[in-house]
Ligand SMILES: O=C(O)CCC(=O)C(=O)O
């Protein structure tokens with residue numbers, strides 16, 4: 516698959532003493548690219564390494580072992596290669612993934628809908644994922660405060676609107692095998708062109724290239740630009756519900772992962788608005804000349820429709 520152009524996205528320093536400057540650079544990034552990097556994000560390198568080590572160990576198991584934790588009806592667990600399809604990928608995505616939703620404290624475990632590998636084989640899995648979930652959520656909330664400032668809103672806008680009550684955030688471990696062509700010479704796609712569904716995605720990768728964005732989805736031919744790796748940074752992107760909330764002032768940008776002939780691991784962290792929250796275009800993003808483009812929608816309904824369609828397409 517053709518290499519994309521190289522793109523230099525804005526880098527936002529979360530330790531910057533001046534939140535207004537950080538907010539300004541986020542605003543420009545979200546309007547122009549829908550993607551940016553964050554550095555000094557507060558997630559320990561050692562914790563991320565542990566997450567990647569657990570992920571590698573999980574995906575190296577046999578298909579039978581992985582399928583024992585296959586995705587349940589609440590979208591928690593293992594999704595196997597070609598089980599996910601978006602409209603323009605007739606073959607499906609070659610990636611395999613593992614979803615972990617909000618993690619319960621041990622005393623509430625009878626209501627836990629997550630799936631957990633055995634403690635004997637994966638002794639540090641749960642503690643690692645629990646720490647990562649908490650730290651990534653805290654980082655995401657800080658970024659969302661800056662996003663609120665960048666929209667000239669109160670820094671607590673998302674909190675006050677109930678976006679985190681309860682928080683709806685998912686870790687998704689991803690593994691791409693790295694083959695470029697399958698035996699019958701069909702082109703393989705790691706993750707076909709898509710946008711993310713929620714508010715914000717934080718993405719950590721092992722440094723292997725492959726992620727590309729397309730800023731003008733309706734232009735033909737589409738132009739794909741490579742997102743390169745910056746050591747120690749996280750890649751952040753806007754999802755559909757934040758695009759709707761901001762009436763398209765901020766962009767939920769099309770992206771994909773192409774195979775580069777090398778195995779690749781990444782960890783996405785999706786922050787969605789709380790399922791019962793109704794997302795309605797912000798008044799500050801609408802005017803007579805620029806009326807609201809979307810009807811209000813319940814966050815959980817939007818996400819459920821998107822998820823059920825990618826897995827339904829794969830089985831039809
Ligand atoms: O693996 C990546 O780099 C991107 C994954 C992604 O776009 C997703 O899971 O939504």
Ligand SMILES: [Fe+2]
Pocket residue numbers: 709710711770
């Ligand atoms: Fe994505």
